[in-house]
Amino acid sequence: MAVYTHVSAEALSALLARYDVGALVSAKGIAEGVENSNYLVDTTAGRFILTLYEKRVDGGDLPFFLALLDHLAAKGLPVPPAIKDRQGAAIQTLEGRPACLIQFLPGVSLSSPTPTQARAAGDALGRLHAAAADFPLTRPNTMGSHTWQPLLERCGRRLDEIAPGLHDDLADAVAKLSVAWPAGLDRSLIHADLFPDNVLMLGNEITGLIDFYFACTDLRLYDLAIMHTAWCFDAQGRTFDAAIGDALIEGYGRHFPLNDDERLAFNDLAVGACIRFALSRAWDWLNTPADALVTRKDPLAYMRRLAHYDPRLLTRVKL
Numbered sequence: 001m002a003v004y005t006h007v008s009a010e011a012l013s014a015l016l017a018r019y020d021v022g023a024l025v026s027a028k029g030i031a032e033g034v035e036n037s038n039y040l041v042d043t044t045a046g047r048f049i050l051t052l053y054e055k056r057v058d059g060g061d062l063p064f065f066l067a068l069l070d071h072l073a074a075k076g077l078p079v080p081p082a083i084k085d086r087q088g089a090a091i092q093t094l095e096g097r098p099a100c101l102i103q104f105l106p107g108v109s110l111s112s113p114t115p116t117q118a119r120a121a122g123d124a125l126g127r128l129h130a131a132a133a134d135f136p137l138t139r140p141n142t143m144g145s146h147t148w149q150p151l152l153e154r155c156g157r158r159l160d161e162i163a164p165g166l167h168d169d170l171a172d173a174v175a176k177l178s179v180a181w182p183a184g185l186d187r188s189l190i191h192a193d194l195f196p197d198n199v200l201m202l203g204n205e206i207t208g209l210i211d212f213y214f215a216c217t218d219l220r221l222y223d224l225a226i227m228h229t230a231w232c233f234d235a236q237g238r239t240f241d242a243a244i245g246d247a248l249i250e251g252y253g254r255h256f257p258l259n260d261d262e263r264l265a266f267n268d269l270a271v272g273a274c275i276r277f278a279l280s281r282a283w284d285w286l287n288t289p290a291d292a293l294v295t296r297k298d299p300l301a302y303m304r305r306l307a308h309y310d311p312r313l314l315t316r317v318k319l
Ligand SMILES: Nc1ncnc2c1ncn2[C@@H]1O[C@H](COP(=O)(O)OP(=O)(O)OP(=O)(O)O)[C@@H](O)[C@H]1O
Pocket: 002, 030, 032, 033, 034, 035, 036, 037, 038, 049, 080, 102, 103, 104, 105, 106, 109, 193, 195, 197, 198, 208, 210, 211, 213
């Protein structure tokens, strides 16, 4: 359960009083997610999400994320804008953290999507990239390829507490990718975390694209590669479903068909995505506060995916 910061009923009622959103009826911590604290808030006027931004979200980046959500919503994408209070402010401070009240979107996130649903999700990513093409702001990728070596060093040999050999296998993978990274591909605004849990669906329809707090400017196709690593495997990363991968690429290709260079580069981009999520999960595994209500995500599930894309990179760690 991702609740790092506890919000008292008094503080929440005082916050809601700044808005035209009715009075507090109930608030529950949301079980999913690992990055931020999220509450489902019901008021006499409707349902909202309250997000308190934690560790990896810099409050200074919030105006970028909120402007992006407004831009995409104005273009008809099913993304949840932040609600503005009576003074026109969307960013608040609650329990000492930056916080926003966000529009609630219907739908559920899928644990086992079908190819039809994956095609719709790939299509939605293509729509997102097309709609963001004239978004005027940029933001560097704070989890981009240049950050992997420093993060590896910050984790250090403690990685081997997770699994013997993990440090050296990840070090080899980071070194190889630093040479192979296809930096010359098209750049774009990317979501950078479009896992199944960040796509809300009702049947085969996409009803929500959420959690834009890693959105940044990076290689456009890297976003599709991230999705590929997140959508095509079971949660443990043991089984790969090629039909899901084909459907994602087909849906995305309706907007941005892959050219020969992109097809050649795709596997390296997926290896990069595996390194990124294996490292961030490993850091969290070693550093999550003992009292946080959060289910840590398994870094080894991403090492198994890494083994799928490039089995030569794993020589030590036992999966
Ligand atoms: N606007 C929304 N409408 C409906 N549900 C939402 C909305 N925003 C978040 N949720 C719910 O809250 C959960 C957690 O939100 P979110 O994915 O933003 O958290 P996170 O901690 O940033 O997660 P992650 O680990 O994916 O980075 C989602 O899986 C979803 O169930």
